Amino acid sequence: MHPPLPPQLFSHEFAANPYPAYAWLREHAPVHWTTLPSGVDAWLVTRYTDARQALADTRLSKNPAKHSLQAHRSGRVGIPGERSADLMTHLLNIDPPDHTRLRRLVSKAFTPRRVAAFEPRVREITDRLIDAFAERGSADLIHEFAFPLPIYAICDLLGVPPEDQDDFRDWAGMMIHHGQSPRGGVGRAVKKMRGYLAELIHRKRADLGEDLISGLIRASDHGEHLTENEAAAMAFILLFAGFETTVNLIGNGMFALLTHPEQRAALQGSLERGESAPLESAVEELLRYDGPVEIATWRFATEPLTLGGQDIAAGDPVLVVLAAADRDPERFPHPDTLDLARRDNPHIAFGLGIHYCIGAPLARLEAQYALSALLRRLPDLSLAADPAELRWRGGLIMRGLRQLPVEFTP
Numbered sequence: 357m358h359p360p361l362p363p364q365l366f367s368h369e370f371a372a373n374p375y376p377a378y379a380w381l382r383e384h385a386p387v388h389w390t391t392l393p394s395g396v397d398a399w400l401v402t403r404y405t406d407a408r409q410a411l412a413d414t415r416l417s418k419n420p421a422k423h424s425l426q427a428h429r430s431g432r433v434g435i436p437g438e439r440s441a442d443l444m445t446h447l448l449n450i451d452p453p454d455h456t457r458l459r460r461l462v463s464k465a466f467t468p469r470r471v472a473a474f475e476p477r478v479r480e481i482t483d484r485l486i487d488a489f490a491e492r493g494s495a496d497l498i499h500e501f502a503f504p505l506p507i508y509a510i511c512d513l514l515g516v517p518p519e520d521q522d523d524f525r526d527w528a529g530m531m532i533h534h535g536q537s538p539r540g541g542v543g544r545a546v547k548k549m550r551g552y553l554a555e556l557i558h559r560k561r562a563d564l565g566e567d568l569i570s571g572l573i574r575a576s577d578h579g580e581h582l583t584e585n586e587a588a589a590m591a592f593i594l595l596f597a598g599f600e601t602t603v604n605l606i607g608n609g610m611f612a613l614l615t616h617p618e619q620r621a622a623l624q625g626s627l628e629r630g631e632s633a634p635l636e637s638a639v640e641e642l643l644r645y646d647g648p649v650e651i652a653t654w655r656f657a658t659e660p661l662t663l664g665g666q667d668i669a670a671g672d673p674v675l676v677v678l679a680a681a682d683r684d685p686e687r688f689p690h691p692d693t694l695d696l697a698r699r700d701n702p703h704i705a706f707g708l709g710i711h712y713c714i715g716a717p718l719a720r721l722e723a724q725y726a727l728s729a730l731l732r733r734l735p736d737l738s739l740a741a742d743p744a745e746l747r748w749r750g751g752l753i754m755r756g757l758r759q760l761p762v763e764f765t766p
């Protein structure tokens with residue numbers, strides 16, 4: 357018997373809930389050739405085992421120049437505007453040995469100590485944002501909370517002075533609306549950010565501080581080479597990769613908690629008792645259940661290869677669907693059930709291998725503090741809209757809500 361027809365991908369309904377379509381693909385077409393809304397053709401990889409294999413496969417390059425020639429010339433993959441703003445040399449577009457060199461440099465600057473030292477600042481930003489709406493009894497948690505929190509956090513981390521951070525908030529706002537506004541708008545925001553970063557790096561070089569950009573300059577001054585262009589691309593990718601992801605981790609995570617009252621009540625109970633382990637495992641489960649990165653970034657076959665029994669030609673793009681892999685019943689029992697106490701949870705929401713998320717410790721810190729602060733300070737927080745009415749952003753890589761209206765006792 358032939359399987360039923362493939363579900364429609366990338367529609368409005370799909371954006372609201374892609375999981376049934378992914379379940380179909382995992383079962384009937386685990387490595388599936390499809391045309392994306394941009395018109396580019398790509399393989400979608402949906403099974404957990406295949407996804408892990410693909411993320412670790414050195415024959416899959418991150419360099420867009422490995423895309424089949426004609427397609428590469430059209431330049432329709434990657435972050436809008438990065439090509440024209442000369443920001444291509446960042447971690448998510450390069451392979452070893454350049455990737456190894458740049459990743460080592462940023463790891464030296466992005467140390468666990470620097471992240472841990474950042475905790476009081478994350479608390480301060482979080483509390484200030486909640487203070488601004490706590491008396492009102494209602495809020496949009498995306499615009500008033502999840503969106504500004506990571507922007508201020510990353511700006512601080514990079515060393516963007518406070519008086520410039522609202523410009524970043526505006527540019528980031530233009531970037532995050534790329535589902536709605538034309539690519540040109542995103543391109544303009546990226547260009548402005550590029551100009552600003554070049555100038556900031558120049559200023560820091562003359563006056564090094566304790567921030568990450570100074571750390572990058574210092575690290576490169578100690579024997580390893582980092583060009584001005586690479587430093588700007590690095591700052592840009594830290595911002596880009598660390599911003600919308602965190603917005604969505606807080607947004608999707610809070611949405612899952614608000615729509616699973618029993619699970620949320622148990623977590624609230626453990627927070628009241630001052631326990632930290634349940635909060636940590638809850639954030640891991642929220643990452644697995646409805647993670648911010650639906651599809652890992654672009655990969656291109658450098659030679660013919662076979663994945664999940666499917667032949668892939670050199671030059672073909674391969675997209676690993678993290679959201680589908682993390683709901684694979686072959687690896688996760690009852691994968692569609694949110695279980696905040698899930699123990700065996702090797703999700704791949706942060707990726708795997710050499711491109712594994714460098715910001716994972718910061719993301720965990722921000723999400724743990726943000727979610728626990730909301731639950732502690734606004735204990736009767738509830739959704740102020742029908743969950744089915746909420747709108748999701750339609751981007752290819754990220755998965756997140758446009759708004760999250762809530763109400764609570766002021």
Ligand code: HEM
Nearest residue numbers: 447448597598601602605652653706707711713714715719
């Ligand atoms: C909030 C949740 C986050 C999630 C779910 C997430 C997810 C991911 C994933 C899946 C990748 C691998 C992409 C691929 O292989 O195609 C990645 C890479 C990366 N992430 Fe994150 N990320 C998060 C937060 C952050 C933060 C806060 C930062 C930095 C401030 C950050 C910086 C990066 C960078 C620089 C890379 C590229 C690493 C490389 O290519 O070597 N991320 N992230």
